[in-house]
Amino acid sequence: MDAAEIERTIRKYIPQVVHMSLGTCADGHPWVCEVHFSYDDELNIYFCSSMQTRHCSDIRSNPNVSGTIVTQHFLNQKVRGVYFEGEAEQLETLSEDHPGFVSYSERLGAGPSFVQAAKAEGTARLYKITVRDFYLVDGYDHQPPQKFHLPWGVSRSAN
Numbered sequence: 001m002d003a004a005e006i007e008r009t010i011r012k013y014i015p016q017v018v019h020m021s022l023g024t025c026a027d028g029h030p031w032v033c034e035v036h037f038s039y040d041d042e043l044n045i046y047f048c049s050s051m052q053t054r055h056c057s058d059i060r061s062n063p064n065v066s067g068t069i070v071t072q073h074f075l076n077q078k079v080r081g082v083y084f085e086g087e088a089e090q091l092e093t094l095s096e097d098h099p100g101f102v103s104y105s106e107r108l109g110a111g112p113s114f115v116q117a118a119k120a121e122g123t124a125r126l127y128k129i130t131v132r133d134f135y136l137v138d139g140y141d142h143q144p145p146q147k148f149h150l151p152w153g154v155s156r157s158a159n
Contacts, residue, residue, distance in 0.1 A: 006136050006150045010082050013136075014039060014069050018108070022047070023066040024058035024088075031058055037069070038103040043152065045084070045129040046100040048110075056125070059088045065129060079139040086131040086153065100126050 001009075020037045023030065033055045035047040045067075049056050059065065065088045070081035094101055104110050104126065132153040139145030 001136075001138070001141075001146075001148050003150055006134070006148045009080075009136055009138065010043070010134055010150070013080060013082060017069050017071055020045070020047075020067050020069045022055055024055045024062070025064070026058040026061040031055055036108055038100075038107040040099040040103045043131055043134075044099070045086070045131060046104050046126060047129075048104060048124050048126050050124050051090075056090070056127070059090070059127065063087045063089060067129070079137065079145055081137045083135040083137065084129070084131045084152075085133045086129045088127050088129045091126045091128055094126055100128055 018036055019034050021032055022035050023032045025031065031054050033053070035049055035055075037045050037047045039045050051057075064085075066083070066085045068081055068083050073079050091098070091100055096102075101110075130153055132151075134150040134152050136148045136150065137145055138148065
């Protein structure tokens with residue numbers, strides 16, 4: 001599978017899934033949680049979460065994250081999943097035309113009040129993950145399932 005085909009498969013797959021597993025690590029202690037997500041045309045990933053959660057606290061200490069975007073599979077069902085590594089950041093300035101707000105609003109139904117709430121003290125914030133690498137595990141078109149690597153982010157812009 002070439003890079004263009006991997007990207008097409010990822011772009012076709014992720015609209016089908018509304019939540020992802022997000023992995024963080026701080027002080028040598030890993031953590032995984034589930035968050036709802038959206039994405040933009042550049043495949044940056046966005047999620048909204050309370051600043052008091054463990055994963056957001058971890059991100060303040062260590063912005064390197066990983067995650068999976070996978071539907072539930074049943075026994076003997078073909079599998080497909082998207083894995084990623086990247087860097088997360090809390091978005092400090094947010095407006096209704098920001099790509100993160102637009103994608104989150106369209107995908108998850110957040111309205112203009114979301115921007116105001118995201119600016120309020122002590123509430124949830126919007127986070128952006130700039131993906132460095134994607135991995136596609138594909139058992140739909142490959143048996144046994146195979147894993148494909150798609151360099152992204154900084155690696156992609158250098159090509």
